Amino acid sequence: MARLAILRWSCPKVSQYDIRRGPPGLTTINHTSPTKILINPYYKSVRLNSTSVPDCNITPNRQFSTIILHEARHAYQDYLSSVDLGADDDDPIFEFDPDNDDDQDWLVDIVPVAPSNILIDSQTPRSVCERPNTIIDNKTYNGENSKDLLDTPDFVRYALEMDAAIFADTHENNNP
Numbered sequence: 681m682a683r684l685a686i687l688r689w690s691c692p693k694v695s696q697y698d699i700r701r702g703p704p705g706l707t708t709i710n711h712t713s714p715t716k717i718l719i720n721p722y723y724k725s726v727r728l729n730s731t732s733v734p735d736c737n738i739t740p741n742r743q744f745s746t747i748i749l750h751e752a753r754h755a756y757q758d759y760l761s762s763v764d765l766g767a768d769d770d771d772p773i774f775e776f777d778p779d780n781d782d783d784q785d786w787l788v789d790i791v792p793v794a795p796s797n798i799l800i801d802s803q804t805p806r807s808v809c810e811r812p813n814t815i816i817d818n819k820t821y822n823g824e825n826s827k828d829l830l831d832t833p834d835f836v837r838y839a840l841e842m843d844a845a846i847f848a849d850t851h852e853n854n855n856p
């Protein structure tokens with residue numbers, strides 16, 4: 681019975697973990713439906729949970745752990761864009777739920793779990809990552825009531841990748 685209960689427990693933002701061919705890890709974020717996380721253990725470093733090539737200029741010590749954490753962080757980024765975390769900055773024109781990401785561009789008001797500064801929707805400079813390994817310093821975005829685009833010209837994707845890479849690097853050795 682306990683096992684059944686575990687299998688039936690569901691997360692509102694992750695619909696499925698799957699092992700399949702393709703890139704080592706893949707999560708497609710969206711604002712409307714749960715996220716699917718795909719892992720490809722074909723790669724030797726993934727099967728052995730060993731070190732691999734750098735990503736965002738960070739060399740993983742445990743590639744399988746890093747991928748799980750990296751992709752889970754993408755799902756969390758998606759969650760952050762779909763909730764109201766209490767920031768009181770709603771524009772009267774753009775205001776709609778969810779409050780944490782009024783303009784629905786995945787850059788948000790509040791990130792409760794570190795790193796907390798990379799995904800903030802503001803003109804405050806921060807370092808972001810053009811994969812695989814180009815770090816762009818002093819990247820700014822448009823602010824919470826002007827939608828930044830995932831790719832050109834705003835490149836929200838760079839912030840999402842830097843944030844996921846740093847989160848994974850911070851936690852990959854938690855359970856050696």
Ligand SMILES: [Zn+2]
Pocket residue numbers: 750754840841844
């Ligand atoms: Zn990623």
